[in-house]
Amino acid sequence: MKSSSKRTIDNYFDQYAQNHQHPTNKLIHWLCVPLITFSLLGLVWAIPFPQLSFLGKYNGFVNWASFLIAFLVYYYYRLSPVLSYAMLMVVFVFSAMIVALEKAERYVSWPAMWQVCLLIFVLAWIGQFVGHKIEGKKPSFLDDLRFLLVGPVWLLHFIFKKMNIPY
Numbered sequence: 001m002k003s004s005s006k007r008t009i010d011n012y013f014d015q016y017a018q019n020h021q022h023p024t025n026k027l028i029h030w031l032c033v034p035l036i037t038f039s040l041l042g043l044v045w046a047i048p049f050p051q052l053s054f055l056g057k058y059n060g061f062v063n064w065a066s067f068l069i070a071f072l073v074y075y076y077y078r079l080s081p082v083l084s085y086a087m088l089m090v091v092f093v094f095s096a097m098i099v100a101l102e103k104a105e106r107y108v109s110w111p112a113m114w115q116v117c118l119l120i121f122v123l124a125w126i127g128q129f130v131g132h133k134i135e136g137k138k139p140s141f142l143d144d145l146r147f148l149l150v151g152p153v154w155l156l157h158f159i160f161k162k163m164n165i166p167y
Contacts (some may be wrong), residue, residue, distance in 0.1 A: 009079040010043075012145040012150045013157060020154075028131035033151045035124035038094045042117030044068050045098050076153055082160070082167045083153045089100075090152070 006014075020026055043064040045142035057064060069091050076084035101117075132139050140147035160167045 005107050007080075009083070009153070009157075011042035012079070012146070013154055015144075015149055016140050016154050019132070019135065019140045022131075022135045022153035025131035025135040028127050028134075029151070030155060032124040032131070033128040033155055034090075035120050036128070037152050038097065039089075039117040039124065041065055041068065041094050042098045042101065042113055043121060044160070045095075046112075046117070065098075069095075072149070075149065080153070080167050083156055086156050086160070087153060090156070095133060 020029060042065075045063055047064045049057050049063040052062070069088075072091070073088050075083050076087050098113060098117075101110070101113040105112050110116075128139065140150070157167055
């Protein structure tokens, strides 16, 4: 039930929290949600992107993940500008880690970035489902796919609350 006095983001957080009460499930989410977000970004990053002549020397700086990032930041901005900025900073860190994985693949015979991300993605989702088994409740996104996007900012909002920063 939505309350007219609450913002949409707060209603989402309240609904999301209903399926995330068990301390072990919460801990698993603190580990797995960032890993899923990172690995999904890496998997989308790895999809081949056409070379665009008008980009010149900046080819390679735009990829499919650029569009995903733009969509996510816009979606989060509509819910909470402050949390969208924080999420953008998280995405910058994740992007740097993805670039580091690409360099490791090239220079030190590390597995391909997409393979590392795929492994992380699968293991993190297994962790999520284990957490929900412990919780005894199904994941929120099974009722509403928007909760796949709410999870990462749900975690950030706890950090903002702890630091008394309005979001």
